[in-house]
Amino acid sequence: MIYLDHAATSYPKPDVVLDAVTKWFRYVGVSPDRGDGPRTRSCAETVQRARRAIADRTGHRADRVAFCSGATEGLNLALRALATPGSHVLTTYYEHSSVVRPLTAMTVARDLRVTRSRSTEDMCRRLAEGEGDLVVMTHASNVTGALLDADSVAAAARARGVPMILDASQTAGYVPLKCGAAVVVASAHKALHAPPGLGFVSVSEDVELAPQKFGGTGSSAALERHPSTWPQAFEAGTPNTPAVYGLAAAFEWIEAQGERALLNAARAPMQHLIQELQGMPDVRLFHGGESHDLPVLSFTHQRFDPAEIGAILAGEEIHCRGGFHCAPWVHDLLGTTAGGTLRVSTGPATTTSDIDQLVAVLRAL
Ligand SMILES: Cc1ncc(COP(=O)(O)O)c(C=O)c1O
Incomplete structure (x- = not known):
């Protein structure tokens, strides 16, 4: 997984x-x-x-x-x-x-x-x-x-x-x-x-x-x-x-x-994912805001509901989350009150290859 x-x-x-x-x-x-x-x-x-x-x-x-x-x-x-x-x-x-x-x-x-x-x-x-x-x-x-x-x-x-x-x-x-x-x-x-x-x-x-x-x-x-x-x-x-x-x-x-090293290790695959998602015309990306960001992002897709993408990814044994993420108010800001977002969050052990496999599924949608 x-x-x-x-x-x-x-x-x-x-x-x-x-x-x-x-x-x-x-x-x-x-x-x-x-x-x-x-x-x-x-x-x-x-x-x-x-x-x-x-x-x-x-x-x-x-x-x-x-x-x-x-x-x-x-x-x-x-x-x-x-x-x-x-x-x-x-x-x-x-x-x-x-x-x-x-x-x-x-x-x-x-x-x-x-x-x-x-x-x-x-x-x-x-x-x-x-x-x-x-x-x-x-x-x-x-x-x-x-x-x-x-x-x-x-x-x-x-x-x-x-x-x-x-x-x-x-x-x-x-x-x-x-x-x-x-x-x-x-x-x-x-x-x-x-x-x-x-x-x-x-x-x-x-x-x-x-x-x-x-x-x-x-x-x-x-x-x-x-x-x-x-x-x-x-x-x-x-x-x-x-x-x-x-x-x-x-x-x-x-x-x-080292706290900083752990954060950077989790951020590196996230940066790779951001670049990939920015190149996908159907994707609207929500990441960061005020300053240095944590290794968490959300996106929506023009043709698929976040819950549907979550289910497709789960079928490929990729565990991310679609929906509202127990944060009801932020969706008013993001304009995602209809179905929430698909959230991806990496950790220090996440690899570029993990992200490549996720991206391959998203490209095939
Ligand atoms: C920002 C934030 N606050 C609070 C919580 C709740 O934490 P706990 O599961 O320890 O009760 C979470 C967990 O999802 C969270 O992300």
Whole structure:
């Protein structure tokens, strides 16, 4: 199979990640902070290593990094805590459903006002003119690969004391995340190359979140009241420790390969595909936007629906995605509300030959 859906989840995961997950199942088995003894302590150290690697990237304190089941849970947590009743929320057209849907659910329930921007320039202007009580934005479009200028928005938000939530799901593992956002949320299973079912919320000291989930944390176990200390307050329930083992190993792997080198390796076949698609008269290409782009693009075809092309490619064992990609708003901008787009996203292991096989099928349509 030729796998070209890395924006959904990276595949295959590096061997060191698989080995670390297996190690947990075979030789560890315990959760951090549950019990005593060398095995629990060693487990806690591995989890702490992953937390520190996240903190190094976000610029926040390691004890203000909480693991959760994914970016979806992290974004729900951050939005529920910070989109207080009556807030004016500034966001972009590029958001994933994990921002769009909580915001939509809260708009009526909390009387939110939500303003969507087409560009970060527009967001900065609005912030400078005194608009907005909260910013939530994706760092990159999961449909076009456009990398958004989170640094400028974070600076404009900070200047006004407005908290900003950055959804770094598409960029963590490829792009530095230290932009000054108060909250950084990401998913572990995309460019971080860790297992699914894991994500994190990393929060600066000047912003407080409220736990949305209450339960066992291993600590203060005799108390009825949920602890308020980070990170336990946000990690109720038995954690996904095998996935955290995978993430700790993934960080070492990324460190060894170099984040930039991994991004460039994924971009090279994407550049080749862009050139090929630009030469196809039936194709309308959507790629990038504001600055250096991620290895994700979308296109539509004059004669075929994205879902049809997706099915034809699947028949040739080429895995890409046709449709809306859980990003409902961006299709208003692209003019693709009828059937969405066909999305292709490469990873560091994608080869030129993978792209040539995709192109051969598209040429034969
Ligand atoms: C931009 C963006 N945000 C959030 C998510 C949700 O991530 P998770 O699967 O970890 O909940 C995704 C995943 O598709 C995404 O692409």
